[in-house]
Amino acid sequence: MSNINRVIRNFYLAFTITAFCGVNATHAVTATGPSVNLFNAATIESLSNTSKTARALESSLEKVINQLETQTALYESAECTRSNDAGCVQLRKGVKKNYAELLNQIQEQLPEIKRNITETRDALGEQMVSELGRKMSPGDLQRLLAGRHGKMTPSAPAIGKAKTGRLSGLFEGYYNLVRRGGNSSGNSAVLASQLYIDAVYSASYLDLIGAEIDSQHTELLLELEWGELTAQMTGTVGNVKQLLWGSEDMRQDILNVGLQGSQPQEAFADLYVD
Amino acid sequence: MKIANMLIVSLALASTIGCSSVSQTRTACADGDARTVDTLLTAAQHNLGNSSCVTSFDDYFDRLIALSRENPGADNKQAFADLIRSGIANGAISKRDGMERFNAYFEPEFYSLKTDVRSNCVALSDRQHDMTALDGELRKKRIGLLEIMGDTDQFRQSQQFYQDLTVVMDAVRHSCDAALARR
Numbered sequence: 133m134s135n136i137n138r139v140i141r142n143f144y145l146a147f148t149i150t151a152f153c154g155v156n157a158t159h160a161v162t163a164t165g166p167s168v169n170l171f172n173a174a175t176i177e178s179l180s181n182t183s184k185t186a187r188a189l190e191s192s193l194e195k196v197i198n199q200l201e202t203q204t205a206l207y208e209s210a211e212c213t214r215s216n217d218a219g220c221v222q223l224r225k226g227v228k229k230n231y232a233e234l235l236n237q238i239q240e241q242l243p244e245i246k247r248n249i250t251e252t253r254d255a256l257g258e259q260m261v262s263e264l265g266r267k268m269s270p271g272d273l274q275r276l277l278a279g280r281h282g283k284m285t286p287s288a289p290a291i292g293k294a295k296t297g298r299l300s301g302l303f304e305g306y307y308n309l310v311r312r313g314g315n316s317s318g319n320s321a322v323l324a325s326q327l328y329i330d331a332v333y334s335a336s337y338l339d340l341i342g343a344e345i346d347s348q349h350t351e352l353l354l355e356l357e358w359g360e361l362t363a364q365m366t367g368t369v370g371n372v373k374q375l376l377w378g379s380e381d382m383r384q385d386i387l388n389v390g391l392q393g394s395q396p397q398e399a400f401a402d403l404y405v406d
Numbered sequence: 407m408k409i410a411n412m413l414i415v416s417l418a419l420a421s422t423i424g425c426s427s428v429s430q431t432r433t434a435c436a437d438g439d440a441r442t443v444d445t446l447l448t449a450a451q452h453n454l455g456n457s458s459c460v461t462s463f464d465d466y467f468d469r470l471i472a473l474s475r476e477n478p479g480a481d482n483k484q485a486f487a488d489l490i491r492s493g494i495a496n497g498a499i500s501k502r503d504g505m506e507r508f509n510a511y512f513e514p515e516f517y518s519l520k521t522d523v524r525s526n527c528v529a530l531s532d533r534q535h536d537m538t539a540l541d542g543e544l545r546k547k548r549i550g551l552l553e554i555m556g557d558t559d560q561f562r563q564s565q566q567f568y569q570d571l572t573v574v575m576d577a578v579r580h581s582c583d584a585a586l587a588r589r
Contacts, residue, residue, distance in 0.1 A: 257581040264574070265527040265582040270519035270536075273526060273578070277570050278515060322570050325577030332580060400487050403508040405520045 168263040170324040171310040174255040179307040182248040253331035435459035454496040463498035478556035511550025514564040527582035
């Protein structure tokens with residue numbers, strides 16, 4: 133059971149990592165720097181697909197989760213943890229059945245989510261190589277992040293708070309941010325980089341999760357049939373809920389680039405390097 | 407035997423004269439136990455006019471750092487600019503060295519990235535090297551921006567650049583490697 137708990141935690145972590153900055157950033161891309169096109173049509177489309185897949189996962193699991201919660205509440209209120217009467221045994225079986233269903237559905241939908249995330253990663257990776265890797269030097273990159281081109285011009289994008297913590301909302305956050313932010317700046321370079329790195333790690337996590345679920349499936353079914361309801365199972369359901377509806381604690385603010393205005397540098401122009 | 411003794415005496419004499427010369431130079435190039443940034447700067451600028459003192463530039467720079475840290479303020483930046491200009495003008499350091507020092511200590515952006523003109527797919531292939539350079543420069547910025555100038559905002563800006571650059575450079579490096587692997 134602890135393995136499954138870990139699997140669900142990893143699953144949750146994968147999505148949270150992938151989407152955290154998309155959730156927390158309101159659109160704030162400004163076109164003050166050199167023009168780069170990091171989010172092309174393919175990237176935007178794959179982001180949209182990932183969002184849709186996540187929404188489908190939410191819908192399919194929502195019913196099972198609600199049933200599980202109702203059954204668990206009933207199980208606890210009837211004090212079934214210390215009873216083996218027929219009603220409690222039946223209730224316990226129902227909980228376990230729904231629990232197995234929950235894991236099965238996650239397992240079924242992993243491949244499509246993985247495919248979408250991989251597509252997003254690859255599409256974005258290609259753009260990064262083209263726009264940032266081959267066209268720019270490290271100095272260009274720094275100037276891009278500083279939001280200037282040729283001379284010092286401070287960029288001060290505003291970063292806001294998330295409106296939603298739902299799994300689909302996380303990807304929608306990315307999607308909307310990118311779709312509206314066609315004009316790239318240093319901020320979009322950071323956003324693209326975070327999204328790319330998150331996609332890389334998420335794809336790896338999803339591989340691990342898929343492998344773990346596959347290898348433990350038989351063992352899990354046996355345990356669900358004969359084992360007791362445990363606090364870990366309840367915790368797993370809680371984790372899946374977090375996966376679906378998010379957790380404030382796991383979010384981080386998107387990095388904010390070059391917020392402070394630059395001081396006049398004329399007095400030291402002979403010593404500064406652009 | 408006599409020849410050997412004479413040789414030993416000669417060497418001892420030469421050594422004494424040499425030490426004396428170094429000692430005289432040190433005395434001539436000393437900053438006069440300057441206790442303030444201004445007095446140190448004045449002494450250093452004066453001494454750098456003496457060709458035998460140009461090798462003392464690093465000592466003046468380090469002393470200026472120490473004194474400035476004791477009295478942080480925005481004005482200290484000007485003192486460093488003056489010292490560096492004086493060092494360049496008198497041939498103690500090259501123009502490039504001077505700019506590198508000034509930018510590393512007093513500019514939020516990272517000088518170590520500005521001088522590399524290669525494309526990122528080539529330039530960023532050695533993460534360890536990049537991070538060593540960025541880490542070293544961030545430490546200098548901590549001294550320059552925070553401890554010498556007392557400018558928290560600019561140092562935070564520098565930290566922000568560091569964070570952003572790390573993320574973007576990692577992503578670019580990974581995507582370039584992945585593209586290379588696909589070929």
